[in-house]
Amino acid sequence: MKGAIIYFSNTGNTKLACERIKGKIRNAEIDLFNMRDGYPELSDYGFVGFATYASEFKVARFVADYMDGFPEVHGKPAFIFTTxxxxxxxxxxxxxxxxxxxxxxxxxxxxxxxxxxxxxVIRMEHGHVENPTDAQVAAFDAFIDELSGISSKLSNGEEVSEIKVTSRLRYAFIRILTSRWLMQKLMGNKNVDTDLCVKCGKCVRACPYGAVSMKEYPEFVEAKCHGCFACYNNCPRKAIFTKKYNKFANYPGPLPAVVEKLTVH
Ligand SMILES: Cc1cc2nc3c(=O)[nH]c(=O)nc-3n(C[C@H](O)[C@H](O)[C@H](O)COP(=O)(O)O)c2cc1C
Ligand code: SF4
Ligand code: SF4
Structure with missing residues (x-):
């Protein structure tokens, strides 16, 4: 049985975790697709995974828009995975x-x-760098085992029950309070330190919203910015800064300890 995982990842944690699913699952061959590359053809796949990171207690606008445009299917089994x-x-x-x-x-x-x-949040709480703990990795592996079982059942033509994914009511209110405008304000207007910038264009490619373009140096359209820090985090030179954030609390990609914990050896 073939399975597809369609993911959105800003700094690589989610992608790394999806690679663990691909590497550990039994009874299935998994292909990974990045939401940023468009809509894959799914007819060859018996099941699909949708994966992304929590953003403002919900999903990033990019993911919501991507899913809105997703071609309709008729009852294809899917799993949901978030970091x-x-x-x-x-x-x-x-x-x-x-x-x-x-x-x-x-x-x-x-x-x-x-x-x-x-x-x-990194500034306030040191970034929760201890995660995933051994117990969390074990729970993740148990989930991958569950997916192996589901794949096996689907291959045998057996019924796999639908589940209901719920969350606490208070998040319904929090979801309403967050907006592109608020997130941009929390981050602030972006500038580039031209002494540090090497014009690599990584920030342009990192922005999911087309808010960065390369002129002599990168330029930002703040009216399109969702304050996701993808440009800030992904700049190899820490050349992007705002009034409140300048060369600190960056998360340039999965920490070496996370890579070690999640890579399948
Ligand atoms: C704009 C933004 C909002 C976030 N909101 C949440 C959140 O509501 N709850 C949470 O636990 N983590 C939140 N995070 C942290 C990410 O979900 C987490 O670090 C995730 O592993 C990042 O995945 P990635 O490396 O695949 O992008 C947020 C991160 C960003 C950039
Ligand atoms: S990612 Fe950083 S170094 Fe590269 S172009 Fe953007 S600001 Fe310059
Ligand atoms: S400009 Fe930077 S912070 Fe704003 S949406 Fe693009 S990547 Fe995110």
Whole structure:
């Protein structure tokens, strides 16, 4: 049985975790697809995984828009996977709801605690760098075992039950309070330290919202910015700065300890 995982990852934690699923699952051959590359053809795949990181206790606008444009299916089994730094909120539930709206049947769900990549939280709480703990990795592996069982059942033509993904009511209110405008304000307007910038264009490619373009140096359209820090975190020179954030609390990619814990050897 072939399975597809369609992921969105800002600094690599989610992608790394998806690679662990691909490396450890039994009874299935998994292909990974990045949401940023568009919509894959799914007819060869017996099941699909949707994966992203928690953003503002829900999913990033990019993911919501991507899922809105997803071609409709008729009951294809899907699982939901999210990573999060501090509190997953309703991200799994929101992603499940978006997939269900397109005709997917949700059969499994898991959230993995990882280090935090959002600089405002790293600044306050040291980034939760201990995650995932051994127990969290074990729970993740148990989820991968569950997926192996589901794949096996699907291959044998057996029934796999649909599940309901829920979250606490308070997140419904928090979801309403967050907005592109607020997130941009929390980050602030971006500038480039031209002494540090090597014009590599990584920030342009990192921005999911087309808010960065390369002129002599990168330029930012703040009206398009969602304050996701992807440009800030991914700049290899820490050349991007705002009034409140300048060369600190960056998360340039999965920490070596996280790579060690999640890589399949
Ligand atoms: C804009 C933004 C908002 C975030 N919001 C949350 C959140 O609501 N709850 C949480 O636990 N983590 C939150 N995080 C942290 C990420 O979910 C977490 O670090 C995740 O593993 C990052 O995955 P990635 O490396 O695949 O991008 C947020 C990160 C960003 C950039
Ligand atoms: S990622 Fe950093 S170094 Fe590269 S172009 Fe952008 S600001 Fe300059
Ligand atoms: S400009 Fe930077 S912070 Fe704003 S949306 Fe693009 S990548 Fe995210």
């Amino acid at each position: 999060y730094g501090r509190d997953n909120g309703s991200s799994g539930m929101v992603l499940a709801r978006l997939a269900k709206r397109k005709g997917f049947r949700i059969v499994a769900e898991h959230a993995l605690n990882t280090p935090e990549n959002y600089p405002p």
